[in-house]
Amino acid sequence: MPKPVILCVDDEIAVLESLKAQLKSAFGSEYSYELAENAIDALEMLEEFIEEDIQVLVIVSDWLMPGMKGDELLIRIHQKFPSIVKVMLTGQADEAAIARVKKEANLHSCLYKPWLESELIEIIKSGLKTT
Template sequence: MSKPVILCVDDEKVILDSLKIQLKKEFQDSYLYEAAESADEALEIIEELQEDNINILVIVSDWLMPGMKGDEFLIEVHKRFPNIVKIMLTGQADKKAIEKAEKYANLYSCLHKPWNSEELINQIKSGLGELS
């Protein structure tokens, strides 16, 4: 059976690269790390992983992205996969968008850019702890 996945979604490749480095440094090869540069691309990845029976445990998503915003994306994910831990990582989400994601997507946490790596890792670990 394949390892579970942590999915990062952000329209800036440099952010995705940075997240993957931080996650791999902390969790090493415990998980697979996927990245998407848009909500649409992330939804495609989620579908492919589901077809292959690979669990996504955590999604770390930006809010301001072209096309679908992060709160809408996380709400869509939550409708289909309510057990995924959802973390928003944003520099620009307004309070209303965050509250909407908390209410309709069961948003686990919202961190602001520039983020503190230790805080992000702690939120992911805490979210993973609630899954077990």
């Protein structure tokens, strides 16, 4: 059986690599850590995981990305997959976007860039407890 997935979405490769390294350091080989550079890729990957019966537990998404912003992405994901834990990562999200995701997508947490690794891990752990 395939490992459950934690999906990270950000348009900056360095951020994605950092997230993956920190998650892997904390959780080891318990999960698969997948990376998407934009919202469209993330949605396509989600569909593929579902088709292959791979469980996606958590999505960590940047807010400010070209094309579709993170708030819209997380709301779309919530409409189709409400059980996925959603975390927004941002250096510049406005409060209205955060409030909208909390209301419309059951946002688990908002993490501000630059984040502390310990804070990221605690947020993911608390999110995993709800799955």
